[in-house]
Amino acid sequence: MKNVLEKIKSFLGTSKKEDGGSLPIKAVFKSFKEVLENNSRALEIIADMGEKLGGDYLFDINYIKGAYSELAGTVSNSLQNFDALTANKYLKLHDVFGHVDSQIKRLIYDVTPTPGVMVLSFKDITWNMFRDVGGKNAALAEMSNYLRLNIPGGFAITTSAFDEFVAENGLQERIRAIHDSSPADDRIFEEMRSLIMNGTIPEELDSAISGAVETIRETFGRDCFLAVRSSAEEEDGEHSFAGQFETVLNVPLDVKAVEDAYKKVLASLYLPGSVAYQAGLGYRIGDIKMAVGCMIMVDAVKSGVLYTVAPNGDRDIVVINSTWGLGSLIVEGQTDADMFMVKKEIEPELLGAKSGKKEFMVVNRKDGGVEKTKTSEDLAGIPSLTTEEVMELARQAVYIEKHFRKPQDIEWAFDKAGRLFILQARPLRGMEATEAGGIRHERFAEATETLMKDKGTVVQKGAGAGRVFVLRHPGEMDKFPKGSVLVSKYDSSNFVRIMPYVSAIITDVGVPTSHMASLCREFRVPTVVNAGDATRIFEHGQEVTVVIDEDGVTVYDGIVKELLKDNGKDSLKMEELYEYRKRRYVLRYISMLNLVDPTQDNFSPEGCRTLHDVIRFMHEKAVTELVVNAGRGNEIIKQHAAVKLDLTVPAGIVAIDIGGGLDISEGAGKAGFEQILSVPLRAVTRGMMHPGVWHADSVSLKVGDFFSSMIRMPDLTADRSEYVGYNVAVVSGEYLNLSIRFGYHFTVLDCYCSENARNNHIYFRFIGGATDMAKRSRRVEIISSVIRNFGFSVMVKGDLLIGRLANINRDEMEGILDQLGRLMAFTRQLDAVLNDDASVEFFAGNFMEGKYTI
Amino acid sequence: MSANKIMIIDDEKIVGDMAKLSLEQEGYVVETFLSAEPALERLKEEKFDVVVTDLKMKGIDGMEVLRTVKRLYPKTKVIMITAFANLDSAIEALRGDVHDFFPKPVRIKELKVSIQRALNGVQ
Structure with a gap:
């Protein structure tokens, strides 16, 4: 009767117990299931959005709004349950979710930066802001934030800042004068340049630039310099403006110097060559709004430019031009650079190389600015790139081209540490591939x-x-x-x-x-x-x-x-549609996954950048939380009725049913195999009872002091003394947490085995043993080798092994759990006979073949 | 034989853009409109073989487009596309003289099949 009351009490318990202890296991499990179910639904919506926005469907914004609203609600539900499950351990996740949610809403409702924002850090720029930051900055931010390529840090000065500058200095009138005088003569442009160079930086812009410069100092140190470059292109670089505007290199990290460089870039709108170019493209002079990019100057040992298409239009070839020092001479076409041709094959293949004279090179000056010097003879005579560097460039080039879906013109540099930086990428105009005929x-x-x-x-x-x-x-x-x-x-x-x-x-x-x-x-x-x-x-x-x-x-x-x-021809064409790209872009904040490996440092709330990341994080931590909670057998056993399992082998398991795990009448103290309803427990115990795997001469179940402290075996309390020495299984119909101690080693098996493959997981931890370290490690090796064969990802440290497997369907999982049951039984005392390394392969092989003799 | 002419009317640019791109690949001549008014003006000038129209639009809606098209060119087929929430209205439209209707998002392949059937005179 007492047990029933406890069951009800624990079931109703919603938060921490009054004594400050942990949540009742049933509540934990309920939250866990809620997290899984909501995550599952969220992933379904993400998959549906991926499909509907994939180019095969006509969709409208209402679809995106509707789908996203359901998605956000589902993730939000999941978060609430996650908080309950983890006792608010990861509240930071709310901030992350809030941030991602606002980014997505900005895209869906087409909100651009708050009007008047003058400076934006590259890391805060998204692709839809190209009108505010210019195409070049948008592409750099995209390569850094999305493609995770190595881009020098920096910030953009927006077109809003440009407007403010124009207003502050009364340039609008002058521009109107240019429009009215036809044809405008050169003097009026010269005057514009001078007005800009002598112009006042608006107060608000000045303080924004100061802030950005200070942030660079804090993040990257005081010793860096900046490259200040124009970013006037349109979103897709309809016109490249290549070389038309000023770039100021190696600018000291000083507000005044940056502002002077900024003005110099703005003034280049009115350089004679640039004016002619704009007019040639049909622009009214004065109409172009100039955003500017300020990025950290790479201390380049070698630099250059590459095209992801050969001059003859061959799209299978990457052409790389390279020289010592900075790349400005190549960009300006002033040096006889090295050239490398690489075939974009499955493994890039060097087709040919031509060594240039590289007579001169441009280097950063210590006090700012750059200078042209004569290349030393020993350098001039040798190729500026190694084969490995050429290959690395080719691979990144292909990656960038694949992402932007157009042939690219890419500027790059290697620094002293050998790190490759991408400095710019823009579409190569007039190089679009001719279409391949449709082949069925x-x-x-x-x-x-x-x-x-x-x-x-x-x-x-x-x-x-x-x-x-x-x-x-x-x-x-x-x-x-x-x-x-x-x-x-x-x-x-x-x-x-x-x-x-x-x-x-x-x-x-x-x-x-x-x-x-x-x-x-x-x-x-x-x-x-x-x-x-x-x-x-x-x-x-x-x-x-x-x-x-x-x-x-x-x-x-x-x-x-x-x-x-013919590959992806239709979707490639869709990508050409601006409206389509704009809409599809929202998926980057939804379905992209950055949190891949739970053992990596970025596996944290702060590391989450997309909703998928948030979901992934919750899933992983929810499982961990459950393993920890369900593993507290001693506490749970106090709260719940425990039932001894009556199996054909002396596994010594007591089961605690938290819902649908056992088919027994109330108050029954024992359950046979046939009464096990829990899918995973049934599979594991069936494996343990498999003929031949359980060797009868088992060691006694006592715990050595040393090991008991090491393996944190539940110290069962006096009022439940009848369960001392038992192994504890917390079960429901779909769930099992099994803490098993056989002799001196300790195994935790936590698994969820439902109809929904995506929700299923197996967590398997094995540690300890009574024999010497070498033998114990050999046993761990056998277990590792076997479970890898089942598809587990495995981490081993000495005699500790942690294996994880997820996303498998129920039938498959039952088979694996059966094998794990056999493995646990088979390896109980195996370490004692593992006298040499060869025995590892022998026993692992035998086990896989179903031979269980020792 | 000259190419069949298809008109797309939807107040969201992306729908027309994507449909135009896909249908032109099939060899159709496609014109797109963001609202019914200019589309109906255009129809006065020239006959289209199939009109694909959104149901809910500001100003003249899809039902009105259907009536006008049928009055001007009884043989022109009208395909209605609509947000899923407006399915009931779509069914009402179906009772009229609409050739087919689809809730959005609509699979482009299905739309192409429907247009082909409309042109072949298969209901």
């Missing part, structure tokens, strides 16, 4: 062998080709050759690391709403999940062509170039 791939079914046809669930349509890389466990990802086709049993958000370089992804299992799936849509990587036995059909290293359309994935033997030309 049905025809190729006859010409080449079809390895797989119309299989799987489509995540992202498209085509790709390359060598197959069969990923057996996540650790192998470091070896992934760029340009390969990734074939994996499971999907994983960790794939984001290789996403810019992967040609296509095929997984055996998986769902189209997983973290990985939304990344694939974001990166436009042709991807199909749930394709069955891809890991068995394809051979590692085999060349294939993958075509994914409405019907699923079709894979051809060998590389069929004709099929690749």
Whole structure:
């Protein structure tokens, strides 16, 4: 009776107990489920938005407003439950959510910066602000904030600031005079330049620039210099204005110096060459509003310019021009630079190199400004780039071009530390590729062998080709050759690391709403999940062509170039539509995933930049919170009725049912295997009872002092002494948290196994042992090797092992849990016989083959 | 035979832009309008084979477009697209002489099929 009352009490408990202790496990579990369900719904909405905004649908802003409003509500619900679950441990997440939410709303409701904002840090610039900061600044911010490329830090001075400057100095009248006098003579432009150079910086702008300069000092140190550059281009660089406006290099970090440079850039609107250029393009002189970019000056050892297309229009080739020091001589076409031609193949291939004389070079002067000096003979004679640097440039160039979807003209520099910086990227005009004719791939079914046809669930349509890389466990990802086709049993958000370089992804299992799936849509990587036995059909290293359309994935033997030309043609064309790009841009704050690896430092509320990040963070921490809470067996056992499990092996497990885990009558003290309703507990215990895995000569279940302190075994209290020495399972119909101590090692298994694959997880932790460290480590190695085979990502430190697996469907998971049950039983005393390293492979191999003799 | 002419009327530019791009790939001649008034003016000058119109618009709405089109060119087919929330009105439209209707977002492929059927005289 007491137990029933406790159950009810704990079920009704909504927050911390009165004594300040922890939440009742039922409440914890309820919040956990709420978080999962809301996150799940949120990911569905994200996937739907990805699909509807993918170019195959006509949509309007009402759709985006409606979908986003539901998404924001769902994430907000999830957050509330998350707070309850974690006892408000991550309140910072609210700020992050608020920030992302306001960014998204700004895009949806088309809000640009508050009128009058004069200076914006690059990190606060989003793409829709190009009218305020100019195309060049917008592109730099995009490459830094979104592509995460190495861009020197800095800030933009906006077109609002320009307007203020014009007003402050009464230039509007002069501009009208220019408009009225036709044709305007050069003197009037010269006068404009002088007025600008002698103009007063409005007070508000002055204080904004001071603030920005101070921030640079604080962030990057006092010793840096700035490059002050024009950013007058339109959003998509319709006209490049290349070289028409002034750039002031190596400006000291001093407000006056920056303001002088700023005025110099503004004045260049009225340089004779620039005026002629503007007139030639049909601009009325005086109409262009000039934004300016101030970025940290790279102390460049070598610099240059690259085009992502060859001069003859060949889009398979990257052309790199390079010289020592700064790149200004190349930009101005004044030096005989080195030239490298690289083929944009699966692995970039150096086609040719031509060494230039590089007679002169430009370097930063110590007190500011730059100077042209004669290149020393030993430098002039050797190529300015190593092959590795050429390849790195080519790879980044391809990445940038792929992102902006147009051939690019890119300025870059390597600094003394060998770091590559991108200084500018703008579209190369007049270089658009000629269209490839539409080729229907049905025809190729006859010409080449079809390895797989119309299989799987489509995540992202498209085509790709390359060598197959069969990923057996996540650790192998470091070896992934760029340009390969990734074939994996499971999907994983960790794939984001290789996403810019992967040609296509095929997984055996998986769902189209997983973290990985939304990344694939974001990166436009042709991807199909749930394709069955891809890991068995394809051979590692085999060349294939993958075509994914409405019907699923079709894979051809060998590389069929004709099929690749057609790749993503429709969506590429949609990208040309400004309205479409503008709308689609909102996804960057929604579906992009930056939090990939829970062990990385950025896995924090502060690291979240998108709603997907927020969801990912909550999911991970919700699981952790549950593991910790459900692992407090001693407290829980005081609150709940515990039931001994009567199994065919002496596993010594007591179960605490928090809802639907056991089929027993109230007050029953024992449950047999048949009465276990909890899906995961049933699977694990079935595994433990599998014939042959449990070896009878078990050691006694007592705890050595040293280990008890080390492994934090629940010290069961006196009033529940009948459970001393038992292992505790907290269960519901779909959930299991099992804390097991066999001899001197300690295992925690936490899993959620529902119909919704996305919500499912297995957390497996193993530590300890009675034998010496070498033997214990060998046992950990065996366990690690086995569970990697099941697709776990594994972290090992000495004799501690933590394995994680998520996003798998129920059937698959039951099979794995059965195997884990066997593994726990099999390895109980295995360390004692692990006398040498060879035994690791032996026993791991035996286990996988179902041989359990020791 | 000259290309079939399609008119798109939607008060959101993105809808017309995307539809135009997709339909021109199929060889249609496409004109887009952001409101019904200039579209109906244009219709007085020239016949279109299919008119795709949003239902809810400021000023003249899709129902009015449907009536005018049918009065001017009884053979021209009208396809209605509408926000999901306005489905009831769309069904009402269907009772009139509308060829087809779609809630937004509408799969472009389905719209293309519908236009093809309209041109072939298949209801």
